[in-house]
Amino acid sequence: MINRFSLISSLALQMNGMEIPGLGYPEVLIKLKEEEKQKKSYKLVLDFRDGALSIIETNRLCEEVHREFRDLSEAEVDYLGTEINDHAYDENLDIHCEKCNKFYRPFCRLHPLFKIPDREPRKEELSTKVYSQLTLPILFRIEESKIPNAGLGVIASVFIPIGMVFGPYKxxxxxxxxxxxxxxxAWLIKNGDKKFYIDGSDPKRSNWLRYINSPRHEDEQNMIAFQTNSRIYYRVIKPIRIDQELLVWYGSSYGGEFVESEDGGKSKKPVKNPFICTPRNGP
Ligand SMILES: C[S@@+](CC[C@H](N)C(=O)[O-])C[C@H]1O[C@@H](n2cnc3c(N)ncnc32)[C@H](O)[C@@H]1O
Structure with missing residues (x-):
């Protein structure tokens, strides 16, 4: 049996940088002097009280409520959370925070994001399973969805906190x-005048995100899709418990219309990032 939290936190500890969706580890932080990197006065933690990732000062760490993910230097934390005016928003640099309803460069410090990379398939495995399934991180399993007639779906094998980011969709x-x-x-990607789709229908040329289904109603939804750097990522907005299915909203055909869609579908729950899905052809 996989321990609820140890697997995910050990994965996070192995990663040597605060990954920014779409941007990887920012240049500005790679160039930091060694002594700056040594000043580890913050920690990225899972806060059990709200099932979310959080950045706290090291001296506030409390074992009963926090599970430590990784150290963060002052410089890393300073780099996070610059508020950006809506009109100055840059698709390549800024990410919208759902909770604060504001854009931040690169993302919100109070509601941080942390990207879990795809699993790297080994060559010898390619004859055993299709490529997209082999990219599935160890935190999940692919099996028949609990949604009737939805086909396969992705189920959590460990607790997945708010703030985890997956992708990009390939x-x-x-x-x-x-x-x-x-x-x-297929996801529609819009960047200025440019517009194209990323079609993940071929399981040999896509990744595990192609197996994630759409919720039937708002209560079931636990992730949102967002666009940054002309790529689509999924981020957890509600804690996902063991054996729950990951569900991202991608259009009006499997529930109410609550995301702005290409055909101007009504927006009950606006998503500021220019994540647009095609109602019939989503995600
Ligand atoms: C991105 S794929 C998800 C993975 C898919 N279930 C599979 O087995 O490959 C999208 C397709 O899954 C199915 N699907 C997703 N959400 C659904 C839902 N809420 N109800 C019924 N079918 C759904 C639809 O067939 C849709 O075209």
Whole structure:
């Protein structure tokens, strides 16, 4: 039996940088002097009280409420959380915080994000399973969805806190809907005047995110999709408990319309990042 928290925190501890979705580990932090990097006065933790990632000062660490993920230097924490005016928002640099309803560069310090990378498939495994399934991180399993007739889905094997980020969604770049191999696997990406789709319908050329289904109603939703750097990522907005299915909203065809869609679908729950999905062809 996998321990609820130790697996995910040991994964996080192995990563040597605060990863920024779409941007990797920022240059500015790589160039920091060694002595700056040594000043570890903050920690990225899982806060059990709200099931979310949080950044705290080291002297506030309390074993009963926190599970330590990794140390953070002052410089790293200073780098986070610069508030950006809506009109100055840059798709390549800034991420919208759902809780604060503001843009931050690179993301909110109070509600931090942490990216879990795809698993790297080994060559000899490719004959055993299709590529996209082999990219599944150890935290999850792919099996028949609990949603009737939805096919396969992704289920959590450990507790997944708010703030975890997965992605980017992989697939083939296409410019027209009629080029989709199959409906239901393509995200629309918009960057200025540029517009294209990432079609993950081919399981050999996509990753595990292609197996994530859409909730039937708002209560079931535990992730949102967002765009940064012309890529689509999924982020956890509600704690996902062991054996629960990961569900990201991708259009109006499997529930109410609460995300702005390409055809101007009504927005009950606006997502500020320019994440737009095609109602019939989402994600
Ligand atoms: C991105 S894929 C998700 C993985 C898919 N279940 C599979 O087995 O490959 C999207 C497709 O899953 C199915 N699906 C996703 N959410 C659903 C839902 N809430 N109800 C019914 N089918 C759903 C639809 O067939 C949709 O086209």
């Amino acid at each position: 697939g083939i770049k296409v410019y027209k809907k009629d080029e989709f191999k199959k409906d239901g696997y």
